[in-house]
Amino acid sequence: MSLEKGLASKYIYITFVIAAYWIISILTVFVNKALLSSKAVNLDAPLFVTWFQCIVSTVICIILRKLSQWFPGYIEIADGSPFKKDVLKKVLPLSLLFTGMIATNNLCLKYVGVAFYYIGRSLTTVFNVVFTYILLGQKTSFKCIMCCAVIVSGFWLGVDQEHVAGSLSILGTFFGVLGSLSLSLYSIRLKQTLPAVNNDIWLLSYYNNVYSIIIFIPLMIISGEPTIVYNYEKLGYPLFWGAMTIGGVFGFAIGYFTALQIKVTSPLTHNVSGTAKACAQTVLATYWFNEEKSFLWWISNIIVLTASAFYARIRQLDLSKEYKMERQQLKV
Structure with a gap:
């Protein structure tokens, strides 16, 4: 009975994490x-908006680090300074990609609807395959390449249907592609940078957000946003700053629950969960914003979602085979 209760508790916890x-x-x-x-x-x-969210995330990281010092054993956040020369040299290149990633993601979301947001950023898998080969020299199986081809076809069909409906934002789609590209490069660079921070994801998150706060300042000045913000009529409204803070907290929380979901399940389950979540998000967005989409538009979503799920599964099987081969070679 105790074993059954333990398994039941484990499944309840996993369900809670995925739902969260x-x-x-x-x-x-x-x-x-x-x-x-x-x-x-x-x-x-x-x-x-993105810059302020980085500030909120940095403050949360600092608070968590202080709590880990006051309550050791309950909260474990490593101590570190982003202003050390060796840390700056190792982490800054990744932080530049991180800044580009979150900036282009938000710019994409600004110009496209929530329903199209997933399609607009659906080329991450394709860029992963391309850059993994160019930068790391790692080849991908033919089946994975075929999945990427299907994803690209689904992306183009979705763009075409947005154009037919008269709701296509070329600028938003452009930022979506840039977001996919930067996310792909960030993922590759992340694997190379983690050892420099003892594989501590939260310490790296702290460094990334601190550096991003600084990197965003010249970008905002060039785009003329300080003047826009200064003349904003709701700048003194507590409700506005409350909404901005909530956005920052959510931005930090999604990073935590992404890592937690991978930890309690697996990278494959996380990918499947993310794909299913994207489907639910698309359906919810069309209902919430009262949008009517064509049959081919829905087909484009199904194509991208299905191909992404197949890619994740095939990649997982390929990695499993590679691991078994390495184990056999070690035994010999």
Whole structure:
């Protein structure tokens, strides 16, 4: 009975984590969409919104680090300074990619609808295959390449249907492709940078957000956003800053629950969960914003979602075979 209770508790916990990931992830997208392009907020300063979210994430990291010092054993956050020369040299290249990634993601979301957001950023897998080969010299199986080809076809069909419906944002799609590209490069660089911070994801998150706060300042100045923010009529409204803070908290929370979901399940389960979540998010967005989509538009989503899920599964099987071969070679 105790074993059955233990398994039941484990499955309940896993279910809770997956549900929390879905809820936080979907809410993060909807909250950011409201901050970036809703008439209620009406602030044309996407870089400023992203910059403030980095500040909120940094403050949360600092608070968690202090709590880990006060309550050791309950919260474990490593101590570290982002202003050390060796840390700056090793982490800054990754932080540049991190800044580009979150900036282009939010810029994409500003110009496209939530329903199209997943399709707009669906080329990450394709870029992963391309850059893994170019930068690391690692080849991908033919089946995975075919999945990538199907993803590209689904992406183009989705773009075409947005164009037919008259709702295509070329700028938003462009930022979506850039977001996919930067996320791919970030993922590759992440594996190379983690050993420099003792594989501590939260310490790296702290460094990334601190550096991003600094990197965003010249970008905001070049884009003229300080003037826009200074003349913003709701700048003194507590409700506005409350909404901005909530957006920052959600941004930090999605990073935590993403890592937690991978930890309690597996990378494959995380990919499948993320794909299913994207499907639910798309359906919810069309209902919430009262959008009518064509049959081919829905087909494009199904193509991308299915091909992404197949890619994750095939890649997992390929890695499993490689691991078994390495084990056999070691035994010999």
